[in-house]
Amino acid sequence: MLWITLMLLILVCFSTSQAADYCEDVIRDCQQHPTNWTRCYEDRIAICRPRSRLFQGFFRQRVNSSQETEASPTNKHRVQIPSSALQKSRGPASEEEVLVVATVINSTYFQQSPPLRKERRLLPLQPMVNFGTVLGGLVLVVRAGNCPVRNLTQPIKLFFSHDKMVGKGTCMFWQVSEDASGAGQWSADGCITSNTGAEFICSCNHLSFFAVLVNPDISVDERNVVNLDYITYVGSSLSVLFAFIGFFIYVGLQRLRPEKAIGIHLQLTVALFCLHLGFLLCSFWVLLLNETEDSWVCRGLGLFLHWSLLATFTWLALEGFHLYLLLIRVFNIYVRKYLLKLSLVGWGLPTLVAVVCGILGVYGKYDLEYKDSNNHTSRSHICWLSSGFAQRRAVGYVTVAFLCLVTLYNSCMLVLVVFKLWKIRGGQRGYENSSDWKKMMKEKGPRLWKDCATVLSLSWVLGLPWGVASTTYLEVSLPGIYIFTILNSLQGVFMFLWSLALSCKSRSGSNSSVNDPSSQKMMTTSFKN
Structure with missing residues (x-):
């Protein structure tokens, strides 16, 4: 009986082991x-x-x-x-x-x-x-x-x-x-x-x-990394220079025409100046000193870069909010110390977030990886969100989510601008005779180009080129990365060109307002108490 029991146990164990060895x-x-x-x-x-x-x-x-x-x-x-x-x-x-x-x-x-x-x-x-x-x-x-x-x-x-x-x-x-x-x-x-x-x-x-x-992740090899770095550094350097010049142009415009829109453009130009300057400092600090560990300087530069990035997003959102008041509310609202309250939000919110993140130890040296010409992994560094911080990704995703919300809101505002322009143009078609109709057709082409230029310029002011970043959640090509890098590294230059447009429009005087009131309104974007 004992031998029979032992044989049964052996058979059960053998069958169990064989079942476990099935390839399926x-x-x-x-x-x-x-x-x-x-x-x-x-x-x-x-x-x-x-x-x-x-x-x-x-x-x-x-x-x-x-x-x-x-x-x-x-x-x-x-x-x-x-x-x-x-x-x-x-x-x-x-x-x-x-x-x-x-x-x-x-x-x-x-x-x-x-x-x-x-x-x-x-x-x-x-x-x-x-x-x-x-x-x-x-x-x-x-x-x-x-x-x-x-x-x-x-x-x-x-x-x-x-x-x-x-x-x-x-x-x-x-x-x-x-x-x-x-x-x-x-x-x-x-x-x-x-x-x-x-x-x-x-x-x-x-x-x-x-x-x-x-359709894998774009293989940003060593050659493309070098090209993108040159584009970013040159574009950011130009943005720093032209944003600095544009700041003084906006200050002069503010003295000539104390309008709230010019004040908001001025604040956004300062934020862009800080962003591109901070990016250059964070990049070159680690590159020149070749630090192996985080230092208080690198942590401070990372905080400054993150703060200026949040400030840029916030002022882009406030540009869209101000445009909403101009187009929808117009003269039906009065806000006391309007620009001061916007400044508290535009600078206060990024400062609060950056201080909290700084206390938590978010900032420091950040490691990047890419493939060199021999298909080997190479590293570079920047002062940003520290690679040693466990919740680094969460902070980064919250920042990107904030950018997506701002881009979506400002895109809606741009659609409203186009709708308003179309509505204003439609209300100006009441011509009594054929001569007025011929005059309208003659002016239709220049007005169309002027409206397109206005809408395109507003898209830069509202920061819509940042929206290219949201499309990179989907399939993106290497040329798309180049386009993104070029557009966003030159934002300071675009704000400078906008200041020149406003300055030229201001010198044209009241004649521009009489000839084309709709475009004048879009260009000056005034909101008075």
Whole structure:
């Protein structure tokens, strides 16, 4: 009886272990240990057994290590492994055959932790970009031998076929993060991508979990990084210079015509001056001194940059609010000490937020990552939100959310401006004879251009070029990043041009008001107590 009991226990344990070794159950079992589930999966697929002969997407075979091997787990996934890689996978063993396993798994099992390179989105003059989606939703896993295969001189080739038109793609492998979360990120290190139109060919110098990411995060390589840096630094320097000049022009206009709109333009110009000056100081401080740790100067510069960025957004919102009062409320409202109250909001709110963040220790040296010409990861630094602060991303996202709200509100205000112009033009069509009608047609072209120039100028004053940043949550191209950088690094120049337009309009006197009252109203944007 004892022997029968022991045999039953052995059979139960054996059947349980065999059930756990079914290939269909490996991914589920390894997911229960997320600290290093990819290593668990690689080990288990070498010894698991398919529950059914109809099990698809799985290739396992012992092959001769002296010959190139090809494995095709599916009709859309194929891998060619050179003999040098197979021999390296043997390690010190002298056996001629090695085990090769190739399979595909669903990409939803890969919990992505954002890489440092994506953190670039939190910078004030850089956009956010979309990381992309896995082609077909499948990840190709390749395993050979018993030893890790890395730094191959003769790369392996992976083929990902597609039967429809797709965007551009990049070959990447899954890199597990160093923490115990089990998460990771997609990396292109060691892989070169080529596209024949019918399939993506990945040439990689190692074995791992591979996928093709379609419409991936823009690969801002070393050359593009240098170009964008030059554009940003030159544009910001011009903005500092012309914003400084525009400040004195607005001061002169304020003395000639004490209008509230000019006062708001003046405050916005000061905020833009501080923003671009702060950006240059934060960039060059770390670049020149090459500090390895946060200093009180870098923390102070990071606070100043964040404060000036918030102040710029706030004054852009107040520009839209003032335009709302002019267009909707007009003479139906009276606000005592109107400009003073706007100044308390425009400067007080950013100061309050920056002080709170400074007390919490948000600011310091921020690390950026990008790919150099050899496809290696390089780093640069700036005084901004400290990389060592755990809630850095939350502060950055709140800042971006504030920008999106301001852009949305000011876009609505610009639509109201266009509607008002159209309504005013429609009310001026009551002509009594043909001569008036001919005169109207003759003036229609110049008026149209003048209205377009007015609306375009107001879009700069309302900060709508910042709205390009919101589109980078979606698919964005490298030219889009260049456009964003150029437009926003030159905002100080645009405010200077607006001051010149107002100055020229002021010199034209009352004749401009008689000839074109609607455009004059849009240009002066006066709101008096």
